[in-house]
Amino acid sequence: MGKRSIIPYGPQHPVLPEPIHIDLVIEDERIIEAIPSVGFIHRGLESLVDKRDFNQLVYVVERTCGICSFQHGMGYCEAVESVFGVEIPDRAKFLRTIWSEMSRIHSHLLWLGLLADGFGYENLFYQCWRIRERVLDLIELTTGGRVIFSVNKIGGVLKDIPEDQLRHILSELDAIEADLNVIKKTFIEDYTVQSRLRGIGILTREQAHDLGCAGPVARASGIKADMRKRGYDAYPHLDFEPIVSNAGDSYARCYCRLMEVFQSIDLIRQAIGKIPGESDLSVAIKGNPDGEAFFRCEQPRGEAVYYVKGSGKTFLDRFRVRTPTFANLPGLCEMLAGAELSDVGLLVITIDPCISCTER
Amino acid sequence: MSVLKYAPEALKNLFRAPVTTSYPAKPFEYKERTRGRIDISIDDCIGCGLCTRACPSSALSVDKNAGTWTINRFDCIACGYCVEKCPKKCLTMEQNYQEPGGEKQSVTYQKSPEVMAEEARKREEAAAKAAAAKAAMEAKKAAEAAAAGGEEK
Ligand code: SF4
Ligand code: SF4
Numbered sequence: 452m453g454k455r456s457i458i459p460y461g462p463q464h465p466v467l468p469e470p471i472h473i474d475l476v477i478e479d480e481r482i483i484e485a486i487p488s489v490g491f492i493h494r495g496l497e498s499l500v501d502k503r504d505f506n507q508l509v510y511v512v513e514r515t516c517g518i519c520s521f522q523h524g525m526g527y528c529e530a531v532e533s534v535f536g537v538e539i540p541d542r543a544k545f546l547r548t549i550w551s552e553m554s555r556i557h558s559h560l561l562w563l564g565l566l567a568d569g570f571g572y573e574n575l576f577y578q579c580w581r582i583r584e585r586v587l588d589l590i591e592l593t594t595g596g597r598v599i600f601s602v603n604k605i606g607g608v609l610k611d612i613p614e615d616q617l618r619h620i621l622s623e624l625d626a627i628e629a630d631l632n633v634i635k636k637t638f639i640e641d642y643t644v645q646s647r648l649r650g651i652g653i654l655t656r657e658q659a660h661d662l663g664c665a666g667p668v669a670r671a672s673g674i675k676a677d678m679r680k681r682g683y684d685a686y687p688h689l690d691f692e693p694i695v696s697n698a699g700d701s702y703a704r705c706y707c708r709l710m711e712v713f714q715s716i717d718l719i720r721q722a723i724g725k726i727p728g729e730s731d732l733s734v735a736i737k738g739n740p741d742g743e744a745f746f747r748c749e750q751p752r753g754e755a756v757y758y759v760k761g762s763g764k765t766f767l768d769r770f771r772v773r774t775p776t777f778a779n780l781p782g783l784c785e786m787l788a789g790a791e792l793s794d795v796g797l798l799v800i801t802i803d804p805c806i807s808c809t810e811r
Numbered sequence: 812m813s814v815l816k817y818a819p820e821a822l823k824n825l826f827r828a829p830v831t832t833s834y835p836a837k838p839f840e841y842k843e844r845t846r847g848r849i850d851i852s853i854d855d856c857i858g859c860g861l862c863t864r865a866c867p868s869s870a871l872s873v874d875k876n877a878g879t880w881t882i883n884r885f886d887c888i889a890c891g892y893c894v895e896k897c898p899k900k901c902l903t904m905e906q907n908y909q910e911p912g913g914e915k916q917s918v919t920y921q922k923s924p925e926v927m928a929e930e931a932r933k934r935e936e937a938a939a940k941a942a943a944a945k946a947a948m949e950a951k952k953a954a955e956a957a958a959a960g961g962e963e964k
Contacts, residue, residue: 507867510890581830588842595844595904601890609895610844633820 453479458792462491466569466796469806473799477792485787487780493810497770504765505531505740509603515772516808517598518561519750521554523772523808524603526757529683530746531605534761537734541685543607545726548685549620550593550600551748552715552722556627557586558751559708559715562803563638566705569800570647575637582630589623592616607733617723624716631712638709648702652786652798655699662781666753667711668802671696671703678749689721701801708803739763750775752803774808841906846889848909851880853920855901862893862902878922878930885915 455478462470470491476484499511513524525547532539564579587597593612594600602610612620638644654664659672669676670693677693679686694710696703740761747756753775760769779802786798832839841847858875870886871893873879887909894902922930 503867507865507892510867510888510892514888584830591845592842593844595842595846595891596889599888599890601846604895609891636816 455483460795464796466800467804468565469804471799471804471806473787473795475787475792475795480792482787482790482792482795485784487784489780489806489810491810492807494807496811497772500767500770502766505759505761505767506605508767508770509605510601512770512772513599513601513603515811516774516805518558518805519554519752519755519808520598521550521600521603522748522750522755524600525551526746526748526750526755526772527759527770528603528605529748530744530757530759531740531761533744533746534740534742534759535605535736535738537606537736539607539734540731541727542611542730543732545685545722546608546610546612546732547603548689548722549612549719549726550590550602551684552718553586553590554600555715555751556712557583557590558803559712560586562708562751562800563634563705563712566797566800569797570644572644575634575644578630578634582627582634585623585627585630589620592619604733606736607731609732611729611732617726621720621723624719628713628716631716635709635713638705644705645702647797648705649698649700651701651794652790652801653698653700654782654786656697658785659699659782662785663778664753664782665775665778666749666751666803667704667707668753668779668782670694671707672699673697676754678747678754681747683746683748685722685725688725689718691718691721701797704801739765740767743769752776752805752808753778772808772811774805774811776802776805776809779804780809843906845906846891846904847906848884848889848904849882849887849893850903850905851882851920852901852903853878853880853922854926855899856880856922857899859898861896861898865892865896867892878927879919881917881919883915883917884909885912 455476458475458477460473460475461467462472472488472491474486474488475482476486496511496515500508503511509524509528512527513520515523560579560583564576564583567573567575567579590600591597593616594602594610602608654668654672656673659669659674664672664674665676673695675693675695679691680693691714694707694714696706740759741763743758743760745756745758747754755775756773758769758771759767761767783799783802783804786801787795790798856873858873858878858880860873860875863871863873867890868886868888870883870888872881874881889904891904894904
């Protein structure tokens, strides 16, 4: 038995986009145990419920995270909408779906780039982010913001995507898909990528299930869980199957996310094909929320849960989010135990950690 | 062998124009919907203060009597909620962003003297009308009281 020591990892580390601290108990070069600690960027967004009214809170909630900002705002709005018991117009549902999938594409491309950077493939990193830029341009064109969309409101959406922009989105998606096919070959087939990812950080189906992992991490371990299948917004009208892999290693997680980008492109195409004609974008909301509701949606990183409780006042009593990274952290610790020290950076990346979300 | 696999891509990239643009030599083109900064056509503002109450980041303040509208541009998160709420539609979202600066400053917009004078005149008119109405009311009451007194006698 070798000598045990503890290596502090993070919160400042070149591979980490956001601060998380992990104490790595190592024996020689092998990790015995990983003990995470979070809390470096807690902003207390949930407690703002008693300072901002429920309408203003839309803009607060969407700033929970810079990558899945749209779905945060949307999840909150849908939770409040179900407290009011209102159904938003069909066109608004389709618009929300289109924007959700766009944000999934940009999030996954960001992650693919970070992963490539994590295993030292700088060129691939730049290629991913180059493609991502086109999606960001589409987002700016349709919403007015590149990162924060600010198009949700309680009862619907604020902006429409007119016909010419929808056509432009379709043609851009074709170009994005062509570009993606080039990098897909590298991610899927390249020898260096495979040797760096295959068999690293295996999370079995049982482990993923028992630890309650969410999103691509769970799907890469063979759990067919996708909240979009629950059928909110326009998803019941769209035809898709969750992308699942059984290997449970880093390669499978990379594969799932890469294929989900193609799936999202397909979903946007379907949604644009089926979107109902121009109509009202929102329904009027009267009074204040009275009651409580849960809403679950599929963010790029997995299932997010929103809870709101109001008692007929302009200020909510309670608002809470459970973010996917929070669900995936136990999975990460499981992956790290037994891994090589040199793989830590890569493994932390493969769960697509979003610490700002987690700490809110 | 795998070198050959990348050769077509490498060659393509060699002859392709750069993806990046050389800002600021080539200026950035804003989209029509870009949420850059808030502008106000101050003379249309009625000082109702709905925007200040709507703003989630408390970046706005209004003084109705002085005819001013103040925004702390560094606090503003360009959410556009004030634009949506303004009853006079005098707020607009402009495309170009706020320029960066060393410290937070606020910008105050002041109504033009003509509009202020016009408003003051209207206020005076309204006050005069109210005073006249009040006087008429009092005169009527006095007359009624006198009549009632007369009957008693
Ligand atoms: S855009 Fe938003 S943050 Fe800025 S002044 Fe208006 S309401 Fe406030
Ligand atoms: S809401 Fe419009 S009219 Fe009212 S104070 Fe603000 S800018 Fe002026």
